[in-house]
């Protein structure tokens with residue numbers, strides 16, 4: 001929640017050599033027990049993204065593996081319809097799911113014509129709706145473009161059914 005954990009805007013993404021998308025093994029997309037390729041496919045079908053670029057075409061997803069938690073845990077390049085998330089030691093499902101959906105919302109919203117074009121009102125509202133549709137998360141609040149707030153909420157909600165099953 002410190003400013004250093006805030007993602008930089010997508011336009012500052014580093015250039016990437018363009019090449020034909022490689023055939024990835026399932027393990028490439030597995031982070032914290034989550035298959036990100038499958039999750040991305042599910043996210044693309046959310047009502048919040050209806051009619052947008054995500055429903056038309058699957059974006060290119062890259063997974064970077066870092067040895068320590070980076071300041072920047074993901075980025076999206078709407079103009080190139082691609083996104084990257086970074087895995088690091090100790091990453092939880094909530095962390096990576098938050099990052100994946102955050103970057104997908106960037107691909108959907110793009111650069112809004114308003115103040116704080118990348119993380120402005122439109123982005124925040126779209127992210128809030130997407131989090132609700134995807135994970136049932138509500139009411140996380142205004143600082144939700146920082147990494148962590150939704151991650152905690154997702155972690156709490158994911159823990160619930162398992163706890164109930166254990167008690168049953």
Ligand SMILES: [Zn+2]
Nearest residue numbers: 007102106119
């Ligand atoms: Zn962002």
